[in-house]
Amino acid sequence: MTDQDWIAVDWGTSNLRAWRMQGSNAVAEASSDQGMGAVAPGRFEAALLALIEGWLEDRPMTVVACGMVGSRQGWHEAPYRAVPCVSGGAMVRVPQTDERIAMHILSGVSQAKPADVMRGEETQIAGLIALEPDFDGVACLPGTHTKWAKISAGELCHFRTAMTGEMFHLLSTGSVLRHSMGEGWDAEAFMDAIGETLSRPERLATALFNLRADGLLHGASGDVARARLSGLLLGAELAALKPYWLGERVDLIGTPGLNAAYMAALSQVGIEAKAHDGTELVLAGLTAAWKAMT
Template sequence: MTTHKRLAWIAVDWGSSNLRVWTMSDADEVLAHRGTERGMLGLTSTQYEAALLDVVGDWLMSDGQVDVIVCGMAGARQGWREAPYLAVPARLEALAEGAVAPPVQDPRLRVRLLPGLCQRYDETGREFDVMRGEETQLAGLVAHEPEFTGRVCLPGTHAKWARLVTGELQDFQTFMTGELYRLLAHQSVLSHSLREDDLADTACREAFVTAVRDVSIKPARVTQWLFGIRAGDLLDERLPAGEVRGACLAARLSGLMIGLELAGALDGVDENERVCLIGAKSLCHRYALALETLGHPSRVIDSERAVLAGLALARGTLNRN
Protein backbone atom coordinates (compact mmCIF):
# COMPACT_ATOMS: atom_id res chain seq x y z
CA MET A 1 0.00 0.00 0.00
CA THR A 2 1.30 3.39 -0.95
CA THR A 3 -0.12 4.92 2.18
CA HIS A 4 2.48 3.01 4.20
CA LYS A 5 5.15 5.26 2.81
CA ARG A 6 3.56 8.32 4.24
CA LEU A 7 2.37 6.97 7.63
CA ALA A 8 3.78 9.31 10.29
CA TRP A 9 1.68 8.55 13.35
CA ILE A 10 -1.51 6.88 14.53
CA ALA A 11 -4.40 8.73 16.18
CA VAL A 12 -6.63 6.74 18.55
CA ASP A 13 -9.89 7.61 20.28
CA TRP A 14 -10.52 4.70 22.67
CA GLY A 15 -13.86 5.09 24.39
CA SER A 16 -15.95 2.86 26.65
CA SER A 17 -17.67 1.07 23.76
CA ASN A 18 -15.60 1.83 20.67
CA LEU A 19 -12.06 1.98 19.37
CA ARG A 20 -11.48 4.41 16.50
CA VAL A 21 -8.12 4.61 14.75
CA TRP A 22 -6.71 6.88 12.02
CA THR A 23 -3.36 6.68 10.22
CA MET A 24 -1.95 10.17 9.80
CA SER A 25 0.60 11.82 7.56
CA ASP A 26 3.28 14.15 8.88
CA ALA A 27 1.05 17.01 7.77
CA ASP A 28 -1.71 15.56 9.98
CA GLU A 29 -3.86 14.42 7.06
CA VAL A 30 -5.96 11.28 7.48
CA LEU A 31 -4.63 8.41 5.36
CA ALA A 32 -7.03 5.73 6.53
CA HIS A 33 -9.62 5.12 9.24
CA ARG A 34 -10.87 2.02 10.99
CA GLY A 35 -13.18 1.38 13.92
CA THR A 36 -14.18 -1.59 16.05
CA GLU A 37 -16.44 -2.16 19.01
CA ARG A 38 -13.57 -3.30 21.24
CA GLY A 39 -14.12 -0.50 23.74
CA MET A 40 -12.46 -0.12 27.11
CA LEU A 41 -15.36 -1.77 28.95
CA GLY A 42 -14.62 -5.15 27.34
CA LEU A 43 -10.84 -5.18 27.92
CA THR A 44 -8.44 -5.91 30.77
CA SER A 45 -5.19 -3.94 30.90
CA THR A 46 -3.14 -6.70 29.24
CA GLN A 47 -5.46 -6.92 26.21
CA TYR A 48 -5.07 -3.40 24.85
CA GLU A 49 -1.90 -3.94 22.85
CA ALA A 50 -3.28 -6.98 21.03
CA ALA A 51 -6.59 -5.20 20.40
CA LEU A 52 -4.70 -2.26 18.90
CA LEU A 53 -2.46 -4.51 16.76
CA ASP A 54 -5.55 -6.32 15.44
CA VAL A 55 -6.62 -3.01 13.96
CA VAL A 56 -3.35 -1.35 12.97
CA GLY A 57 -0.95 -4.31 12.54
CA ASP A 58 -1.01 -4.38 8.74
CA TRP A 59 -0.39 -0.65 8.61
CA LEU A 60 2.92 -0.89 10.50
CA MET A 61 6.30 -1.13 8.75
CA SER A 62 8.50 -4.06 9.71
CA ASP A 63 11.10 -1.68 11.07
CA GLY A 64 10.90 1.80 12.56
CA GLN A 65 8.74 3.12 15.38
CA VAL A 66 5.46 5.00 15.13
CA ASP A 67 3.81 7.38 17.58
CA VAL A 68 0.39 6.26 18.77
CA ILE A 69 -1.47 9.08 20.53
CA VAL A 70 -4.54 7.87 22.46
CA CYS A 71 -7.34 9.77 24.12
CA GLY A 72 -10.40 8.48 25.98
CA MET A 73 -11.22 5.80 28.50
CA ALA A 74 -8.12 3.71 27.68
CA GLY A 75 -6.37 6.13 30.08
CA ALA A 76 -8.82 5.52 32.93
CA ARG A 77 -7.85 3.68 36.10
CA GLN A 78 -9.58 0.54 34.79
CA GLY A 79 -7.99 1.03 31.32
CA TRP A 80 -4.61 0.26 29.73
CA ARG A 81 -2.77 2.37 32.24
CA GLU A 82 -4.05 5.31 34.24
CA ALA A 83 -3.27 8.77 32.94
CA PRO A 84 -4.37 10.70 36.05
CA TYR A 85 -6.85 13.54 35.57
CA LEU A 86 -5.53 17.08 35.21
CA ALA A 87 -7.49 19.58 37.28
CA VAL A 88 -9.37 22.57 35.89
CA PRO A 89 -8.84 25.38 35.24
CA ALA A 90 -6.55 23.92 32.56
CA ARG A 91 -4.82 25.12 29.42
CA LEU A 92 -5.81 22.64 26.72
CA GLU A 93 -2.45 22.84 24.90
CA ALA A 94 -0.96 21.34 28.06
CA LEU A 95 -2.81 18.00 27.92
CA ALA A 96 0.34 16.26 26.67
CA GLU A 97 2.07 17.09 29.94
CA GLY A 98 -0.15 14.55 31.65
CA ALA A 99 0.42 11.81 29.06
CA VAL A 100 1.62 8.39 30.22
CA ALA A 101 3.24 5.52 28.30
CA PRO A 102 1.57 2.16 28.91
CA PRO A 103 3.63 -1.08 28.88
CA VAL A 104 4.05 -2.26 25.25
CA GLN A 105 5.83 -5.36 23.86
CA ASP A 106 5.93 -4.51 20.17
CA PRO A 107 8.99 -2.28 19.51
CA ARG A 108 7.24 -0.60 16.58
CA LEU A 109 4.70 1.13 18.86
CA ARG A 110 5.44 4.22 20.94
CA VAL A 111 2.12 4.73 22.74
CA ARG A 112 1.09 7.71 24.84
CA LEU A 113 -2.27 7.97 26.67
CA LEU A 114 -3.62 11.47 27.20
CA PRO A 115 -5.20 12.37 30.55
CA GLY A 116 -8.79 13.37 31.23
CA LEU A 117 -9.84 16.40 33.26
CA CYS A 118 -11.40 16.57 36.68
CA GLN A 119 -13.13 19.40 38.46
CA ARG A 120 -13.45 19.72 42.23
CA TYR A 121 -16.17 21.50 44.11
CA ASP A 122 -15.27 25.06 45.08
CA GLU A 123 -16.91 28.25 46.27
CA THR A 124 -17.00 29.79 42.78
CA GLY A 125 -19.71 27.37 41.67
CA ARG A 126 -17.64 24.49 40.33
CA GLU A 127 -19.10 21.05 41.06
CA PHE A 128 -17.37 17.67 41.05
CA ASP A 129 -17.10 16.47 37.47
CA VAL A 130 -14.90 14.42 35.13
CA MET A 131 -14.29 14.00 31.40
CA ARG A 132 -12.12 11.63 29.35
CA GLY A 133 -11.96 12.13 25.63
CA GLU A 134 -13.87 15.39 25.25
CA GLU A 135 -10.88 17.40 26.56
CA THR A 136 -8.97 16.31 23.45
CA GLN A 137 -11.76 17.61 21.21
CA LEU A 138 -11.64 20.90 23.11
CA ALA A 139 -7.86 20.96 22.60
CA GLY A 140 -8.56 20.52 18.87
CA LEU A 141 -10.79 23.60 18.94
CA VAL A 142 -8.07 25.57 20.69
CA ALA A 143 -5.45 24.28 18.23
CA HIS A 144 -7.34 26.11 15.49
CA GLU A 145 -8.50 29.05 17.61
CA PRO A 146 -5.99 29.67 20.42
CA GLU A 147 -7.91 32.66 21.79
CA PHE A 148 -11.32 30.95 21.84
CA THR A 149 -13.68 32.36 24.45
CA GLY A 150 -17.18 31.02 24.93
CA ARG A 151 -19.33 28.01 25.70
CA VAL A 152 -18.82 24.66 24.03
CA CYS A 153 -21.33 21.82 24.12
CA LEU A 154 -20.31 18.24 23.29
CA PRO A 155 -23.57 16.25 23.00
CA GLY A 156 -23.60 12.53 23.73
CA THR A 157 -24.27 9.82 26.31
CA HIS A 158 -22.88 12.17 28.95
CA ALA A 159 -23.09 15.59 27.32
CA LYS A 160 -20.39 18.06 28.35
CA TRP A 161 -20.63 21.84 28.56
CA ALA A 162 -17.32 23.68 28.85
CA ARG A 163 -16.60 27.36 29.41
CA LEU A 164 -13.37 28.59 27.82
CA VAL A 165 -11.67 31.95 28.27
CA THR A 166 -8.88 32.74 25.78
CA GLY A 167 -8.23 29.06 25.27
CA GLU A 168 -8.27 28.07 28.93
CA LEU A 169 -10.95 25.70 30.23
CA GLN A 170 -12.49 27.42 33.27
CA ASP A 171 -15.15 24.91 34.28
CA PHE A 172 -17.48 22.28 32.85
CA GLN A 173 -20.66 20.35 33.55
CA THR A 174 -21.88 16.93 32.49
CA PHE A 175 -25.54 16.15 31.75
CA MET A 176 -26.78 12.54 31.49
CA THR A 177 -28.96 13.40 28.50
CA GLY A 178 -28.00 10.65 26.05
CA GLU A 179 -28.00 7.86 28.62
CA LEU A 180 -31.36 8.99 29.98
CA TYR A 181 -32.84 9.18 26.48
CA ARG A 182 -31.73 5.64 25.70
CA LEU A 183 -33.01 4.20 28.99
CA LEU A 184 -36.39 5.85 28.48
CA ALA A 185 -36.68 5.04 24.78
CA HIS A 186 -35.70 1.38 25.08
CA GLN A 187 -36.40 0.20 28.62
CA SER A 188 -39.30 2.22 30.03
CA VAL A 189 -43.06 2.11 29.54
CA LEU A 190 -42.53 4.66 26.74
CA SER A 191 -40.73 2.13 24.54
CA HIS A 192 -44.09 0.76 23.31
CA SER A 193 -45.06 4.16 21.92
CA LEU A 194 -41.90 5.15 20.04
CA ARG A 195 -40.43 4.78 16.55
CA GLU A 196 -37.25 6.39 15.22
CA ASP A 197 -37.83 10.09 14.63
CA ASP A 198 -36.82 12.28 11.72
CA LEU A 199 -36.60 16.02 12.28
CA ALA A 200 -36.82 16.61 8.54
CA ASP A 201 -40.49 15.65 8.92
CA THR A 202 -42.56 18.75 9.75
CA ALA A 203 -44.69 17.07 12.43
CA CYS A 204 -41.63 15.58 14.16
CA ARG A 205 -39.83 18.90 14.04
CA GLU A 206 -42.81 20.67 15.56
CA ALA A 207 -43.08 18.04 18.31
CA PHE A 208 -39.37 18.43 19.09
CA VAL A 209 -39.47 22.25 19.19
CA THR A 210 -42.61 22.29 21.34
CA ALA A 211 -41.01 19.90 23.83
CA VAL A 212 -37.85 22.04 24.05
CA ARG A 213 -39.98 25.09 24.75
CA ASP A 214 -42.25 23.32 27.28
CA VAL A 215 -39.40 21.94 29.37
CA SER A 216 -37.39 25.16 29.27
CA ILE A 217 -40.36 27.02 30.78
CA LYS A 218 -41.28 24.38 33.38
CA PRO A 219 -38.33 22.01 33.84
CA ALA A 220 -39.79 20.64 37.08
CA ARG A 221 -42.62 19.08 35.07
CA VAL A 222 -40.31 16.96 32.95
CA THR A 223 -41.25 13.58 34.43
CA GLN A 224 -44.93 14.48 34.13
CA TRP A 225 -44.39 15.20 30.43
CA LEU A 226 -42.51 11.92 30.11
CA PHE A 227 -45.58 9.98 31.23
CA GLY A 228 -47.64 12.33 29.06
CA ILE A 229 -45.97 10.74 26.02
CA ARG A 230 -47.61 7.45 26.98
CA ALA A 231 -50.94 9.04 27.89
CA GLY A 232 -50.92 11.04 24.65
CA ASP A 233 -50.34 7.86 22.66
CA LEU A 234 -53.42 6.34 24.34
CA LEU A 235 -55.73 9.35 24.18
CA ASP A 236 -54.63 12.18 21.88
CA GLU A 237 -56.61 12.13 18.64
CA ARG A 238 -54.65 15.12 17.33
CA LEU A 239 -51.55 12.94 16.92
CA PRO A 240 -51.01 11.50 13.43
CA ALA A 241 -51.69 7.78 12.94
CA GLY A 242 -49.25 5.10 11.80
CA GLU A 243 -45.46 5.16 11.94
CA VAL A 244 -45.24 8.93 12.13
CA ARG A 245 -47.15 8.89 15.43
CA GLY A 246 -44.34 6.99 17.15
CA ALA A 247 -41.78 9.18 15.40
CA CYS A 248 -43.44 12.36 16.71
CA LEU A 249 -43.55 10.93 20.23
CA ALA A 250 -39.85 10.02 19.99
CA ALA A 251 -39.12 13.56 18.79
CA ARG A 252 -40.98 14.86 21.84
CA LEU A 253 -38.91 12.65 24.15
CA SER A 254 -35.72 13.88 22.47
CA GLY A 255 -36.89 17.49 22.80
CA LEU A 256 -37.72 17.04 26.48
CA MET A 257 -34.29 15.57 27.24
CA ILE A 258 -32.25 18.05 25.19
CA GLY A 259 -34.42 20.96 26.31
CA LEU A 260 -33.90 19.99 29.95
CA GLU A 261 -30.14 19.96 29.43
CA LEU A 262 -30.22 23.35 27.72
CA ALA A 263 -32.39 24.86 30.45
CA GLY A 264 -29.78 23.76 32.99
CA ALA A 265 -26.67 24.60 30.99
CA LEU A 266 -27.91 28.01 29.84
CA ASP A 267 -29.27 29.08 33.23
CA GLY A 268 -27.79 32.54 33.79
CA VAL A 269 -26.29 32.74 30.29
CA ASP A 270 -27.13 35.77 28.14
CA GLU A 271 -29.71 35.10 25.48
CA ASN A 272 -28.09 35.38 22.06
CA GLU A 273 -24.77 34.02 23.31
CA ARG A 274 -23.45 31.73 20.62
CA VAL A 275 -22.73 28.11 21.53
CA CYS A 276 -20.05 26.03 19.81
CA LEU A 277 -21.23 22.44 19.24
CA ILE A 278 -18.70 19.64 18.80
CA GLY A 279 -20.10 16.27 17.88
CA ALA A 280 -21.65 14.04 15.23
CA LYS A 281 -23.36 16.07 12.53
CA SER A 282 -26.96 14.88 12.96
CA LEU A 283 -26.89 15.17 16.75
CA CYS A 284 -25.35 18.65 16.55
CA HIS A 285 -28.08 19.75 14.13
CA ARG A 286 -30.67 18.54 16.64
CA TYR A 287 -28.98 20.59 19.36
CA ALA A 288 -28.68 23.59 17.03
CA LEU A 289 -32.45 23.49 16.47
CA ALA A 290 -33.05 23.31 20.23
CA LEU A 291 -30.63 26.20 20.83
CA GLU A 292 -32.31 28.28 18.13
CA THR A 293 -35.67 27.60 19.80
CA LEU A 294 -34.28 29.16 22.98
CA GLY A 295 -32.73 32.13 21.19
CA HIS A 296 -29.14 30.96 20.96
CA PRO A 297 -27.17 30.90 17.70
CA SER A 298 -24.66 28.09 17.31
CA ARG A 299 -21.87 26.76 15.13
CA VAL A 300 -20.94 23.12 14.59
CA ILE A 301 -17.50 21.51 14.56
CA ASP A 302 -17.29 17.88 13.50
CA SER A 303 -16.04 15.75 16.39
CA GLU A 304 -13.69 13.68 14.21
CA ARG A 305 -11.99 16.82 12.98
CA ALA A 306 -11.76 18.12 16.56
CA VAL A 307 -10.33 14.97 18.11
CA LEU A 308 -7.71 14.59 15.36
CA ALA A 309 -6.63 18.21 15.78
CA GLY A 310 -6.37 17.67 19.54
CA LEU A 311 -4.32 14.48 19.17
CA ALA A 312 -2.06 16.20 16.60
CA LEU A 313 -1.55 19.12 18.99
CA ALA A 314 -0.57 16.70 21.76
CA ARG A 315 1.82 14.83 19.46
CA GLY A 316 3.51 18.08 18.52
CA THR A 317 4.03 18.98 22.16
CA LEU A 318 5.32 15.50 23.06
CA ASN A 319 7.84 15.50 20.23
CA ARG A 320 9.12 18.98 21.05
CA ASN A 321 9.83 18.03 24.66
Protein backbone atom coordinates (compact mmCIF):
# COMPACT_ATOMS: atom_id res chain seq x y z
CA MET A 1 0.00 0.00 0.00
CA THR A 2 1.36 3.41 -1.04
CA ASP A 3 0.05 6.93 -0.63
CA GLN A 4 -1.47 6.47 -4.09
CA ASP A 5 -3.92 3.88 -2.77
CA TRP A 6 -7.41 5.07 -1.87
CA ILE A 7 -11.06 4.14 -2.34
CA ALA A 8 -13.64 6.13 -4.29
CA VAL A 9 -17.33 5.69 -3.40
CA ASP A 10 -20.51 6.83 -5.13
CA TRP A 11 -23.29 6.18 -2.63
CA GLY A 12 -26.71 7.22 -3.89
CA THR A 13 -30.23 6.47 -2.71
CA SER A 14 -30.50 3.18 -4.62
CA ASN A 15 -26.95 1.95 -5.19
CA LEU A 16 -23.53 1.76 -3.59
CA ARG A 17 -20.51 1.66 -5.91
CA ALA A 18 -16.85 1.60 -4.90
CA TRP A 19 -13.55 1.65 -6.79
CA ARG A 20 -10.09 0.65 -5.58
CA MET A 21 -7.93 3.48 -6.86
CA GLN A 22 -4.24 3.96 -7.51
CA GLY A 23 -3.86 7.67 -8.02
CA SER A 24 -6.26 8.55 -10.83
CA ASN A 25 -6.75 4.97 -11.99
CA ALA A 26 -9.47 2.56 -10.92
CA VAL A 27 -7.93 -0.90 -10.55
CA ALA A 28 -10.95 -2.71 -9.13
CA GLU A 29 -14.68 -2.05 -8.82
CA ALA A 30 -17.51 -3.36 -6.67
CA SER A 31 -21.16 -2.48 -6.26
CA SER A 32 -24.23 -3.49 -4.29
CA ASP A 33 -27.87 -2.56 -3.86
CA GLN A 34 -27.12 -1.16 -0.40
CA GLY A 35 -28.03 2.38 -1.41
CA MET A 36 -28.63 5.00 1.29
CA GLY A 37 -32.33 4.16 1.27
CA ALA A 38 -31.71 0.47 2.01
CA VAL A 39 -29.29 0.89 4.92
CA ALA A 40 -30.56 1.18 8.49
CA PRO A 41 -29.17 3.97 10.71
CA GLY A 42 -25.89 2.84 12.25
CA ARG A 43 -25.27 0.19 9.57
CA PHE A 44 -23.47 2.32 6.98
CA GLU A 45 -19.92 1.37 7.98
CA ALA A 46 -20.83 -2.31 7.91
CA ALA A 47 -22.46 -1.97 4.47
CA LEU A 48 -19.34 -0.31 3.08
CA LEU A 49 -16.92 -2.78 4.71
CA ALA A 50 -18.89 -5.72 3.32
CA LEU A 51 -18.19 -4.36 -0.15
CA ILE A 52 -14.53 -3.27 0.17
CA GLU A 53 -13.19 -5.66 2.85
CA GLY A 54 -10.93 -7.42 0.34
CA TRP A 55 -9.16 -4.20 -0.57
CA LEU A 56 -8.16 -3.18 2.95
CA GLU A 57 -4.78 -3.52 4.65
CA ASP A 58 -3.60 -2.85 8.19
CA ARG A 59 -2.96 0.85 7.65
CA PRO A 60 -5.84 3.34 7.27
CA MET A 61 -6.83 3.82 3.64
CA THR A 62 -8.47 7.06 2.57
CA VAL A 63 -12.07 6.68 1.46
CA VAL A 64 -13.84 9.55 -0.36
CA ALA A 65 -17.59 9.21 -0.89
CA CYS A 66 -20.21 11.39 -2.54
CA GLY A 67 -23.99 11.24 -2.80
CA MET A 68 -26.96 10.79 -0.52
CA VAL A 69 -24.77 9.04 2.05
CA GLY A 70 -23.99 12.60 3.20
CA SER A 71 -27.64 13.51 3.80
CA ARG A 72 -29.34 13.78 7.18
CA GLN A 73 -30.71 10.25 6.68
CA GLY A 74 -27.31 8.94 5.57
CA TRP A 75 -24.16 7.90 7.42
CA HIS A 76 -23.11 11.38 8.49
CA GLU A 77 -24.44 14.75 7.41
CA ALA A 78 -22.08 16.70 5.17
CA PRO A 79 -23.55 20.23 5.19
CA TYR A 80 -24.52 21.76 1.86
CA ARG A 81 -22.37 24.44 0.33
CA ALA A 82 -24.44 27.30 -1.10
CA VAL A 83 -24.16 28.52 -4.69
CA PRO A 84 -22.27 30.24 -6.12
CA CYS A 85 -19.39 27.96 -5.12
CA VAL A 86 -16.67 25.70 -6.43
CA SER A 87 -18.46 22.47 -7.31
CA GLY A 88 -17.43 19.46 -5.26
CA GLY A 89 -14.39 18.96 -3.09
CA ALA A 90 -15.78 20.19 0.24
CA MET A 91 -15.86 17.27 2.64
CA VAL A 92 -16.28 16.16 6.23
CA ARG A 93 -14.12 13.62 8.04
CA VAL A 94 -16.51 10.95 9.29
CA PRO A 95 -15.78 9.05 12.51
CA GLN A 96 -15.56 5.31 11.88
CA THR A 97 -14.80 2.34 14.11
CA ASP A 98 -12.70 0.23 11.74
CA GLU A 99 -9.13 1.61 11.70
CA ARG A 100 -8.40 0.30 8.22
CA ILE A 101 -10.34 3.19 6.66
CA ALA A 102 -10.20 6.98 6.96
CA MET A 103 -13.69 8.01 5.90
CA HIS A 104 -14.61 11.26 4.13
CA ILE A 105 -17.95 12.36 2.71
CA LEU A 106 -18.32 15.19 0.20
CA SER A 107 -20.82 18.01 0.71
CA GLY A 108 -23.80 18.56 -1.53
CA VAL A 109 -24.73 21.97 -2.91
CA SER A 110 -27.77 24.08 -2.03
CA GLN A 111 -29.46 27.11 -3.51
CA ALA A 112 -31.58 29.34 -1.27
CA LYS A 113 -33.89 30.77 -3.93
CA PRO A 114 -35.42 29.10 -5.81
CA ALA A 115 -34.81 26.45 -3.15
CA ASP A 116 -32.90 23.51 -4.61
CA VAL A 117 -30.38 20.89 -3.54
CA MET A 118 -28.05 18.30 -5.04
CA ARG A 119 -25.90 15.53 -3.57
CA GLY A 120 -23.59 13.62 -5.87
CA GLU A 121 -24.13 15.66 -9.02
CA GLU A 122 -21.78 18.37 -7.69
CA THR A 123 -18.99 15.78 -7.81
CA GLN A 124 -19.78 14.87 -11.42
CA ILE A 125 -19.73 18.56 -12.25
CA ALA A 126 -16.38 18.83 -10.47
CA GLY A 127 -15.22 16.01 -12.74
CA LEU A 128 -16.30 17.99 -15.79
CA ILE A 129 -14.46 21.06 -14.55
CA ALA A 130 -11.38 18.94 -13.79
CA LEU A 131 -11.39 17.76 -17.41
CA GLU A 132 -12.18 21.22 -18.80
CA PRO A 133 -11.12 23.94 -16.36
CA ASP A 134 -12.40 26.70 -18.67
CA PHE A 135 -15.87 25.21 -19.13
CA ASP A 136 -18.48 27.93 -19.52
CA GLY A 137 -21.99 26.71 -20.10
CA VAL A 138 -24.59 24.36 -18.69
CA ALA A 139 -24.25 20.83 -17.38
CA CYS A 140 -27.42 18.74 -17.63
CA LEU A 141 -27.39 15.56 -15.52
CA PRO A 142 -30.38 13.45 -16.54
CA GLY A 143 -31.71 10.96 -14.02
CA THR A 144 -34.54 10.37 -11.55
CA HIS A 145 -34.17 14.03 -10.67
CA THR A 146 -32.48 15.77 -13.58
CA LYS A 147 -30.20 18.65 -12.63
CA TRP A 148 -29.42 21.65 -14.86
CA ALA A 149 -26.47 23.70 -13.66
CA LYS A 150 -24.87 26.87 -14.96
CA ILE A 151 -21.07 26.73 -14.68
CA SER A 152 -18.72 29.61 -15.24
CA ALA A 153 -15.18 30.55 -14.15
CA GLY A 154 -14.76 27.22 -12.35
CA GLU A 155 -17.88 27.77 -10.23
CA LEU A 156 -21.37 26.35 -10.03
CA CYS A 157 -23.48 29.51 -10.37
CA HIS A 158 -27.09 28.32 -10.08
CA PHE A 159 -29.14 25.20 -10.81
CA ARG A 160 -32.62 23.67 -11.03
CA THR A 161 -34.09 20.20 -10.67
CA ALA A 162 -36.81 18.54 -12.78
CA MET A 163 -38.40 15.32 -11.50
CA THR A 164 -38.92 14.03 -15.03
CA GLY A 165 -37.38 10.59 -14.46
CA GLU A 166 -39.43 9.98 -11.33
CA MET A 167 -42.62 11.21 -13.04
CA PHE A 168 -42.03 8.82 -15.95
CA HIS A 169 -41.51 5.96 -13.53
CA LEU A 170 -44.63 6.78 -11.47
CA LEU A 171 -46.88 7.31 -14.48
CA SER A 172 -45.65 4.32 -16.50
CA THR A 173 -45.77 1.83 -13.63
CA GLY A 174 -48.22 3.22 -11.05
CA SER A 175 -50.95 5.09 -12.93
CA VAL A 176 -53.76 4.03 -15.26
CA LEU A 177 -51.25 4.59 -18.09
CA ARG A 178 -49.41 1.42 -17.08
CA HIS A 179 -52.05 -0.54 -19.03
CA SER A 180 -51.01 1.28 -22.21
CA MET A 181 -47.23 0.90 -21.95
CA GLY A 182 -45.21 -1.36 -24.26
CA GLU A 183 -41.66 -2.59 -23.77
CA GLY A 184 -40.30 -0.96 -26.89
CA TRP A 185 -39.79 2.53 -28.20
CA ASP A 186 -40.97 4.63 -31.13
CA ALA A 187 -38.36 7.29 -31.87
CA GLU A 188 -40.63 9.38 -34.08
CA ALA A 189 -43.43 9.47 -31.50
CA PHE A 190 -40.85 10.52 -28.90
CA MET A 191 -39.64 13.45 -31.01
CA ASP A 192 -43.18 14.56 -31.90
CA ALA A 193 -44.27 14.51 -28.26
CA ILE A 194 -41.28 16.62 -27.19
CA GLY A 195 -42.29 19.27 -29.70
CA GLU A 196 -45.87 19.34 -28.43
CA THR A 197 -45.17 20.19 -24.80
CA LEU A 198 -42.06 22.24 -25.59
CA SER A 199 -44.19 24.68 -27.55
CA ARG A 200 -47.35 24.30 -25.45
CA PRO A 201 -46.35 23.09 -21.97
CA GLU A 202 -49.91 23.46 -20.67
CA ARG A 203 -50.93 20.57 -22.90
CA LEU A 204 -49.24 18.05 -20.64
CA ALA A 205 -52.26 17.98 -18.31
CA THR A 206 -54.62 16.63 -20.98
CA ALA A 207 -52.06 14.80 -23.14
CA LEU A 208 -51.43 12.15 -20.48
CA PHE A 209 -54.87 10.53 -20.36
CA ASN A 210 -54.98 10.89 -24.12
CA LEU A 211 -52.31 8.14 -24.27
CA ARG A 212 -54.70 5.74 -22.56
CA ALA A 213 -57.68 6.70 -24.72
CA ASP A 214 -55.61 6.41 -27.93
CA GLY A 215 -54.86 2.82 -27.00
CA LEU A 216 -58.47 2.00 -26.11
CA LEU A 217 -60.09 3.67 -29.11
CA HIS A 218 -57.51 3.54 -31.88
CA GLY A 219 -55.30 0.63 -30.85
CA ALA A 220 -52.25 2.91 -30.54
CA SER A 221 -49.21 0.73 -29.86
CA GLY A 222 -47.65 0.44 -26.42
CA ASP A 223 -44.29 1.44 -27.86
CA VAL A 224 -45.76 4.68 -29.15
CA ALA A 225 -47.46 5.33 -25.80
CA ARG A 226 -44.24 4.73 -23.87
CA ALA A 227 -42.17 6.97 -26.14
CA ARG A 228 -44.87 9.66 -26.16
CA LEU A 229 -45.10 9.68 -22.35
CA SER A 230 -41.35 10.18 -22.13
CA GLY A 231 -41.39 12.84 -24.85
CA LEU A 232 -44.29 14.79 -23.31
CA LEU A 233 -42.51 14.96 -19.96
CA LEU A 234 -39.18 15.84 -21.52
CA GLY A 235 -40.71 18.56 -23.71
CA ALA A 236 -42.32 20.10 -20.61
CA GLU A 237 -38.93 19.95 -18.87
CA LEU A 238 -37.22 21.73 -21.77
CA ALA A 239 -39.94 24.40 -21.72
CA ALA A 240 -39.30 24.99 -18.01
CA LEU A 241 -35.50 25.01 -18.37
CA LYS A 242 -35.32 27.32 -21.38
CA PRO A 243 -33.16 29.88 -19.54
CA TYR A 244 -30.65 27.05 -19.01
CA TRP A 245 -30.22 25.99 -22.63
CA LEU A 246 -31.07 29.06 -24.69
CA GLY A 247 -27.85 30.33 -26.24
CA GLU A 248 -25.75 28.08 -24.01
CA ARG A 249 -23.30 25.25 -24.54
CA VAL A 250 -24.93 22.19 -22.91
CA ASP A 251 -22.96 19.14 -21.77
CA LEU A 252 -24.80 16.00 -20.70
CA ILE A 253 -23.57 13.84 -17.85
CA GLY A 254 -25.42 10.55 -17.52
CA THR A 255 -25.89 7.01 -18.73
CA PRO A 256 -25.58 6.41 -22.47
CA GLY A 257 -29.34 5.84 -22.76
CA LEU A 258 -30.41 9.00 -20.93
CA ASN A 259 -27.73 11.05 -22.66
CA ALA A 260 -29.05 9.91 -26.04
CA ALA A 261 -32.64 10.80 -25.14
CA TYR A 262 -31.68 14.29 -23.95
CA MET A 263 -29.36 14.78 -26.92
CA ALA A 264 -32.25 14.02 -29.27
CA ALA A 265 -34.52 16.36 -27.32
CA LEU A 266 -32.00 19.20 -27.34
CA SER A 267 -31.44 18.77 -31.07
CA GLN A 268 -35.03 20.00 -31.48
CA VAL A 269 -34.02 23.39 -30.14
CA GLY A 270 -30.87 23.50 -32.24
CA ILE A 271 -28.47 22.45 -29.51
CA GLU A 272 -25.76 19.93 -30.22
CA ALA A 273 -25.02 18.68 -26.74
CA LYS A 274 -21.81 16.89 -25.85
CA ALA A 275 -22.30 13.72 -23.81
CA HIS A 276 -20.10 12.52 -20.96
CA ASP A 277 -20.29 9.20 -19.18
CA GLY A 278 -21.63 9.76 -15.67
CA THR A 279 -19.41 7.10 -14.10
CA GLU A 280 -16.25 8.54 -15.63
CA LEU A 281 -17.11 12.00 -14.35
CA VAL A 282 -17.99 10.93 -10.82
CA LEU A 283 -14.61 9.19 -10.67
CA ALA A 284 -12.90 12.29 -12.03
CA GLY A 285 -14.67 14.41 -9.40
CA LEU A 286 -13.83 12.03 -6.54
CA THR A 287 -10.21 11.93 -7.76
CA ALA A 288 -10.02 15.72 -7.84
CA ALA A 289 -11.28 15.81 -4.23
CA TRP A 290 -8.74 13.16 -3.19
CA LYS A 291 -5.89 15.00 -4.91
CA ALA A 292 -6.79 18.23 -3.13
CA MET A 293 -6.39 16.41 0.22
CA THR A 294 -2.96 14.97 -0.45
